[in-house]
Amino acid sequence: MHPLRVRCAMSKKPVELTLAVEHLSNEGLGETVIPNHDGAPPRTVMMRNALPGETVDARVLKRRKGVWYAECATAGEPASPMRSPSACQHFPRCGGCSLHHMKEQDALQLKQSQLQQALAEHNIEPQGWQKPVRINRLGYRRKARLGVRCVGEHVFVGFRESFSNRVARLDNCVVLTPQLSGLITPLRSLIGQLSIASKIPQIEFAQGDSTAVLMIRHLQPMSPQDLVLWQQFEQQHAVIILLQSGGYDTLQTLDGQPPERLGYQLPNWGLHMQFLPHQFTQVNLEMNQVLIRYVLALLGNLKHKKVADLFCGVGNFTLPLARQGAQVWGYEASADAVAMAEENAQHNGLAERVSFAALDLYTDSQAAALPVQVDALVLDPPRSGAGPNLPRWLADFKGDRVVYVSCNPKTFAADAVHLQTAGFVLQTVGIFDMFPNTTHVETIGCFHRTGAHADG
Ligand SMILES: C[S@@+](CC[C@H](N)C(=O)[O-])C[C@H]1O[C@@H](n2cnc3c(N)ncnc32)[C@H](O)[C@@H]1O
Structure with a gap:
């Protein structure tokens, strides 16, 4: 051309x-x-x-x-x-989203074709496709890490610009929840008044059902006057400010206390989940409930069944599985997420139904084998996929169903090859629009064992 x-x-x-x-x-x-x-x-x-x-x-x-x-x-x-007309005044300069200019149906089609391509590259042919699921295009995002940049008098708070490393100048963000979005402009003006404005590289946002938290990364100590400004901000905007001078273990409130928990309800299962602001939780909690419902539907009757929930975080799938009557083993690398999962089980009255362990499922020798014979496997790994132990888990596993939740079509497709080798077919697969207006896509696949269990 x-x-x-x-x-x-x-x-x-x-x-x-x-x-x-x-x-x-x-x-x-x-x-x-x-x-x-x-x-x-x-x-x-x-x-x-x-x-x-x-x-x-x-x-x-x-x-x-x-x-x-x-x-x-x-x-x-x-x-x-x-x-379609963009709902965002900062698109396309802000690199936080890349699909505001597309109609929703076309954006969904683009995401589904990413998955189709990835599966085709590995010769995986699903038996059935679930129609793409969408629920909320704007105001869904409860977690975000925003950069901070000071240029002379001006303070920018935002995602990185597209095709650049610069922090975009945002006044608001339509994919964040309205409460989080409404904090961006006041934050810019507050940071401009701090004695260490240029020593704040980033701010992380996390919102539970009732409270929002801002984690302020700072490279130098705040002055007493800076602390007063943050206290006023906290009161005026009904948020909790956490100061972070180093890693997440340094997070503390303005009066030096450890961070409080946030929470979200899973009303269909009568569960109240708690998490610390830095811990992994799904960014779109409305879609999260759809995911859980779908995973449970794929697994069918769970009464007296044994299930392994690998990469379980704070128990987001583990506890609904247990509530449906299963005995569940949840594994996860982050020890503090496992501690939170145990507390979540305790305060929801499910401690007898679950066992958690902090294990690096890629590298710990204990993670090479499944803990017990289970009837079903739930996998919800990070972008890098289920990891090198997947073939061994499948060789151990005598059940007939694996439900795989994925945030990366490429690793999902590569792992599907191991499942196929172990005698499973991809019975049904579909995308869930967890991150509308971005190209990120959440996939759920249900693998079913067809014939004889292929060893290795
Ligand atoms: C996509 S999240 C899913 C968490 C949980 N299922 C949920 O729905 O909230 C992936 C989880 O895998 C954990 N993880 C990452 N690498 C891991 C590893 N090598 N071994 C075990 N867990 C790991 C992360 O800490 C995170 O909690």
Whole structure:
């Protein structure tokens, strides 16, 4: 594809091109390949806020490994039928989201095709597809890490800009919950008044059902006057401020106390879950309830069944499984998450039904084998996948059902190969839009053992 127009290509000024957008990448970027000069290989241009079929004015912002990354504006009609007006005034400069310009159905299709491609690359053919599940496009995000940048008098608080490492200047964020979003502008003005404004690299947000917490990472001690400002902020905005001078073990309240717990309800199972602000919890707690319901439905009647819940966090799946009548073994690398899971079991009256252990499931020798013979396996690993012990767990396992919750289609597909080798078929799979407007996708697959148990 030849650019329709090129400006400034030979000068130091940014290259500007008028281009027809050919494809949509898995990252939600418009993509076009243009010829290079002097017989060099063609060049790929990746464009934010551009959709296939559109003609755009692109301005190159970054060049990396022969690829040009460009911002752009539509240069003419017609806009793609996939285009929808963005609900975010900071899109596409803010890199927190990349799909605000797409209709929801098309964004879901893009995410599902990521999963389809990943499975096809490993020759995994699901027997059935669950329709993509969506519930809330905005105001869903209860956890976030925002950068802080001071430039002269100005303070920026935000996600990184797309195609750059700079902190975006945000006034609000429509994917955060309204309470968290409403804190961004007041935070900018408060940080500007601190004696150590430039020594605050980031702020983490975490919100439970009733309380929001801000974890303020600071590289130098706060002055007494800084502490007064934070106290006023706490009262005015009904949030809890935690100061963090080093790792998470340094988190403390303004009066030097350890952090309090946050909580969320799982009303369908009569559960109240607690967690510490830095601990892993699902960012979209409404969708989390949908995930739990779906996982339980896939497992069917759990009365008197034994289940292993691997990568269990603070017991988000473990306790609903136990509430349905199963005996559950929950494993997790983080010792403080395991301690919280045990407390969660205790205060929800399920201590007799669960056993937790803090184990690195990738490396601990004890994690090479399943603890007991279980009837079902639930896996909810990090992005890196279930890890090197998966084939051994499957060799031990005599049950017929594995439910796999994944935040990375690539590792899900790679792990599906081990399941296939062990005699399982992917009976049904589907995506859940846990992170709308971003290209992140949550997948749940149900694997069913078909024939004889293949060893190894
Ligand atoms: C996607 S989260 C799921 C947590 C939980 N199932 C939930 O729904 O909240 C993945 C969990 O795996 C844990 N994890 C990461 N690497 C691990 C490892 N090597 N061994 C065991 N757990 C690990 C993380 O601490 C995190 O709690």
